[in-house]
Amino acid sequence: MKTEASNADFAASAPPSKRLAARRAAFLSAAREVFQQKGYAEATLDDVIARSGGSRQTLYALFGGKQGLFEALVTETCWSIFGKLTPERLASQSPDLVLTEVGVRYLEIVLSPQVLSLTRLVVAEASRIPEIAETYWRLGPGRSRAFLTEFFERQIARGLLEIADSRKGADHFLEMLSGTIRFQCLTGVRQPPDGAEIREIVACAVAQFLRGCVKSQGAAPASDKMEPPASA
Numbered sequence: 337m338k339t340e341a342s343n344a345d346f347a348a349s350a351p352p353s354k355r356l357a358a359r360r361a362a363f364l365s366a367a368r369e370v371f372q373q374k375g376y377a378e379a380t381l382d383d384v385i386a387r388s389g390g391s392r393q394t395l396y397a398l399f400g401g402k403q404g405l406f407e408a409l410v411t412e413t414c415w416s417i418f419g420k421l422t423p424e425r426l427a428s429q430s431p432d433l434v435l436t437e438v439g440v441r442y443l444e445i446v447l448s449p450q451v452l453s454l455t456r457l458v459v460a461e462a463s464r465i466p467e468i469a470e471t472y473w474r475l476g477p478g479r480s481r482a483f484l485t486e487f488f489e490r491q492i493a494r495g496l497l498e499i500a501d502s503r504k505g506a507d508h509f510l511e512m513l514s515g516t517i518r519f520q521c522l523t524g525v526r527q528p529p530d531g532a533e534i535r536e537i538v539a540c541a542v543a544q545f546l547r548g549c550v551k552s553q554g555a556a557p558a559s560d561k562m563e564p565p566a567s568a
Contacts, residue, residue, distance in 0.1 A: 410475040423486040439538035
């Protein structure tokens, strides 16, 4: 099953030379700064070019315009999480190892200052420019969920996992990872976690997701045990 999270999708428009690659990186860095400072609607290509150097012709050749710049920023964010990981490559590995590796990489990226700023930008602009939110979801969170959905389906086929709905399973796992802490970081309630805390969050989420909350069959809880009758 092919999902929108394939490597071909992530790397579909790779630049053909080191010089163009450097120019592309400069445009994206400048676009990120301009979007953060002025918002998507108010940002212009002139702002990006003035900050990055280069020509309008090169920018259009690489991205096609402002929307292309935004799409490239979101796509590269998702690529930085999954890199060369593919469901095919991971299919033979144990679910706990894969979910741990993916979870750590996921939190490191989505809780980074750059991605938090990008997310705030999307939320701020979504009511005025709905398509920016749709693009962000399709190229970012949507791809993350598609990747995990396919991985879960392969593990179900191997008989290693039992998930009634693999797509909902992907939603649940990612929300277990980032739901509370990401919202806290987005709203400025707290600072992003360091590496040790990220690993702790991921370990707890993986264990909870794979094992659930139901107590294993064995000794009954103390409150359920019958007390022996008192001697007459």
